Amino acid sequence: MDTLGKKIRTLRRKHKLTQQALADGIVTASMISQIESDRATPSAALLQHIARRLHVDSSFFESDLLDKSDELQNYRTARNLIDRELYAEAISLLQTLSWPLSPQFKAEVVYNEMANCYIKLGKLDDACRMYESVIQAGYEKNDIATTVHGYHNVGIVLRRLKRDRVARMYWQRAADLLEQNPDIQMPVAVRIYSNLGRIYLDERNWQSARETYQEALSLMNRFGGNFDTAKVYQGLSCALMQLQEFDLALAYIDTAIAINVTAQNIKGAAKCRINRSVILRTAQRYHEALEYVQSLRSSVSDKDDLLMLAIHHELALIYWYVDDYEGVLAESDMALRRSSIAPEVEAELRLLRARIHVMNGSVEFALREIERGRRLLAAGPPTSLWLAFQDVRRQCWLKSGREHDAIAECMAEAEQLVSTDRKPTNQNISA
Structure with missing residues (x-):
């Protein structure tokens, strides 16, 4: 179906007119070019001038102009609905736009807006579909930045859907694109590599986790800005611990603790301190680990269920390694009373108790x-x-x-x- 712009271009060429000739005395040739590519919509008065030069009645274009005006109004109304958090109504209006989208709209912008609405409504699979469209629009325009952002966003949603391996694939594609285009500087690269590092930790791919977290740190130094630096240092320390580089792991976790303390992130600092104990225990520095966790215990409120659970769990493991079986039973008993205990943690504690019995x-x-x-x-x-x-x-x-x-x-x-x-x-x- 011909758009308004295509109809004008066809008639201009039929009458052997250049864009400059059609524009002469009315508008610029650049404006005619934008109208013909549907990147601009002419006013009713301008359309009359154009129709006269093309030897047609202005009514020839009226339906096309009305369609473009109606779509633009629907889009503006949808944006207003989004601002008012009426996401379902906004999506319904956005879906009335002609698909594929007219060039008067930026396809990637509309797809992103629809994806955000679907996320707000909890329709994550639909959000993934919209981000896939963003990626396609980026490739069609050879727009690396749009494509990378699309890969990043779809990975975030897939992570929420617990489809981690697929999320890793998208983030890796984003990282590959950035490596192939080193002249493009995108701060979102920090988050992409941080997310990849976390996935590799979950997959127990310690060397890949180390490399991606180190790349994230390098990018943070390049871009600066407000990134969760502490989490990157924390993730890197976990990877190094598994690679048995304990001194370096302790240095990085101490950096993460210091960053959280400076930012007054009390819970973040506490979690990093528990990680520090895990590193000491894994390095078989049991008595040092025990002293460290016991000092933490007094600084955490008993009402903080998750942190207290982590402390009880860690103490039970340390007591096991120092042959204090009464300590294991006492700490595991307190941990098992916590409502927030995860199945794998509970299973691990029950295994220790079974061995002691x-x-x-x-x-x-x-x-x-x-x-x-x-x-x-x-x-x-x-x-x-x-x-x-x-x-x-x-x-x-x-x-x-x-x-x-x-x-x-x-x-x-x-x-x-x-x-x-x-x-x-x-x-x-x-x-």
Whole structure:
């Protein structure tokens, strides 16, 4: 379907007129060019002049002009509805625009506005679809900045949908585009690399996490600005801890703590301090870690459920490594009373308690903790935690004289591991 601009261009060429000739004495040739490419809409008076030179009646263009005016009015009304937080009504109006969009609108702007409305309404899959359209519009215009922002935004939404691997793919595409176009300076690159670093941490890809967080730090130094620097230092320290570069990990987490303290981010500082304890424990500096966490305990309110849970959890783990089993039971008991406890954390604590009960000869209590803990584990291939529960349960059976059950389970577990082609993290399967 021909637009107003296309109709004017066709008639001008039919009469062998240049844009300058059509514009002469009325407007500039540049304005005629914008009208023909639908980037500008002529007034009714201007349209009459153009129609006269093209030897047609102005009514020839009236329906096209009305359509453009109606669409523009609908768009302006939609923007007003967005400002008033009436997102569903705004989307309904935006959807009345002619698709594909007329050149009088910036497609990427409209798609972004619709995506934001869908996010506000909780329709995240629809938001992803709109951001995909932003990416397409960016590629069509060879607009790297628009494309990178589209990749970044769709990754954020996918992360909320817990589709982390797909989010990583989009963020990696954004990073690749930025690397291919080094002359384009975009501060959003900091967030892209920070997000990638977090994904790599979750995937236990420690080296990639380290590299992407280091790139994020380099970009922050280049751009300056208001970025969550503490989180980048915190993520980098976690990656370094897993790579057993403990001194460097401690240096980075201390930097993160200092940044949070300066910003008066009390909770952020507390979380980093707990991470510091984890680094000390992982480095087998148990007594130093214990002293450090105990000092934290007095500075955190008991009403802060999440932080107190983290402290109880960390203390229970440290007490295990220093053979203070009464301390493990006491701290795990306080942690298990917290309403905010995550299933994996609860399972880990119940495993510790089961091991202590086995050592104390309390098989019944151990089996009770094992069953409670196993119910918390997600279905799927056996994890190291699942294998650890199986190992403790076999120890219970051996203590109860049920050697045949222990042997049968070992054989079943071995068959399952072979069938899933998975090497167990815990290699000590005892019978």
